Amino acid sequence: MLGCGGFIGSHLLDRMLGDGRFRVDGWDPEDGKIQAHLGNPRFRLHRRPANAPETRAELEQAVRSADAVINLAAICNPSEYNTRPLSVIHANLFDVYPVILLCAEHGRWLVNLSTSEVYGRTIAGYLPGGGYDDPDLYELREDETPLVLGPVRNQRWTYACAKQMVERLIYAHHMEDGLPFTIIRPLNFFGPRMDYIPSRDGDGVPRVLACFMAALLAGEPMRLVDGGRARRTIVSIHEAVDAICRILERPQAAQGEIFNIGNRDNEVTIAELADRMRKTYARITGDARYNDHPIVETSAEDFYGAGYEDCDRRMPDLTKAERLLGWSPKVPLDDILLETMTHFHEAHAAGRPAAAGP
Template sequence: MNGPLQILCLGAGGFIGSHLVERLLHGGHEVTGLDTHDDKLAGVRAHPRFHWVPTDIADRSFDLDAAVAASGLVIDLIAYANPGLYVRMPREIFRLNFTENLRIAEACVLHGRRLIQFSSCEVYGKSLAGVAGDALKDPEDPRHATFSEETSPMIMGPVGKHRWIYASAKALLERVLHAYGLEDRLDYTIVRPFNFIGPRIDYLPSEQEGGLPRVFSYFMEALLTGGTLQLVDGGRQRRTYTYIDDAIDCLARIVDRPEAARRQIFNVGARGNEISIRGLAELMRDIYDARFRRPGQPRATLAEISGRDFYGEGYDDSDRRIPDIAKAQTLLGWQPKSTVRETVEWTMEYYVRGSRRAGRAAPCLNVP
């Protein structure tokens, strides 16, 4: 890194964005953060090198061109990232995740600015084993579910399973960035996160009526209330959970190593942390029982539910996703450190602490 940067962080108020802003400020950078909400940024709102812009990217009164032109680096995290929304509002998912993000990319092309674009591991779609099934001699071999940035095909479900509009929009945006890199020399990096979890990941369902947080938050609320951890389609799907601190370390390396990251796609995930959704539920319940459940508090139960009943018509899913992180290891010198148990337990501790403060959110970190 040559020195501090003027960074425009779009989607700064979200889970990943709030952690990334903290790390960027620690690194001496000047950060302008844009989002519709700032509750996860409480620890940095008064920081002299943080400039808050409370707006929606779709608000045309916000001068996106001027903001991009004034920055040396643009980091775009703007997206809807909850499966329930993919089923309920597919057009809106496409509008934000592709159309609005395309405007950001075009502004970076116009002004010659570097862009770090957050995509998703969902662009890989289904694994070979998930599609071929019994036709494979060894469907459980991890090779069939290990995804490489350079060689893996993207196998989406049918159009009628509109849950895939999120992954399709992300994949299309990636292809457009690649084209801009070829024809206009856009300096871009694409990040494909693999199931980041940690403090501030989501709200609990009871905190937002009609809300659709990710599975960890559903399970967390069931544990806190002695309710039921619902296992969609039996919880057979497998994921590799990555602790947010490990992920942010990789992202900071991408920021600080522009030459190594130029026009590259990086999987960011902890390939050794694979666990089924049922396994996640059982692990969370075991940890909660051992560390957090109070005498007399009812023990949460597990129950199976179909994807259609839980999410609605049009739901589909990826069976298994394991990241090949050789590129991040080689070009960035990055290696995740946290085990799946540590990742889950540290995140649970944050939510338990918050819930026991009379419903108040757990505090954000203060950045010096």
């Protein structure tokens, strides 16, 4: 498991090591989120990047002896796509290619975490007035929907483009060398341990969940980029991990396939997400002032820097996951937010300033 120390990796380890049937070799220079597993005899952590030259022999040995290689290693934080584009391209493309080659050479099953961002913007999003009354123009279907990325000058697309190229490399090796593969396109997995709270347990600008949570914890306004019009569907990390485990348990059904993993019922605009989060936080703290916690608008350029634009909408077609994996998510957004925000509150609320008034 490459990138086992991150948000998804930590939850996948909880499930796989808790299950007792799996033995996991993991690579990640970070281990803060997986401390609970470090002493587990069925888990071995290589505390270094999977692409480090000094680990090449160990990695090859592990790949040769594995039933599956799960790749989660990435830089996947939107604030870095246009500000560190070369690092983003290297981490998400060039550092992954040696792993694809190893899996192809040894005929090992590569389960690769891609992203729904490979879809880019929807066709509907480019039509004057929007074409959102026609699902053919916005619904994301794994094997049909065109992948529409913006201009090169908008470096925000470095991540999506690198991830798309990895998908195409994997598919090409499948066709030419018989590489067994499964590609997962996550759509906004939310849960405890996602990212970090800036200046408390990390630095920089995290993904939107932690940005809003950090603002609530600090008593600062929640900053809505470009009016928060972009729409996202949000799925519980626990149900997402369930989908990954169903893939691992069903090689015949899952190999050679690309799966969207998301929850169609939990669609919100980012503006609605901010409002739901402040109301959830009022519930968690018992402090009604959070219901009116300030929300301010900011431009993408002010927040992320030049070269940023956003995916407009992500509504996944999930019929393949349901048909081949028997998986369909059920946890409503309010439950996901309550669990996730309670986790952050318990981890960080000490010393928190009082709620900011409207």
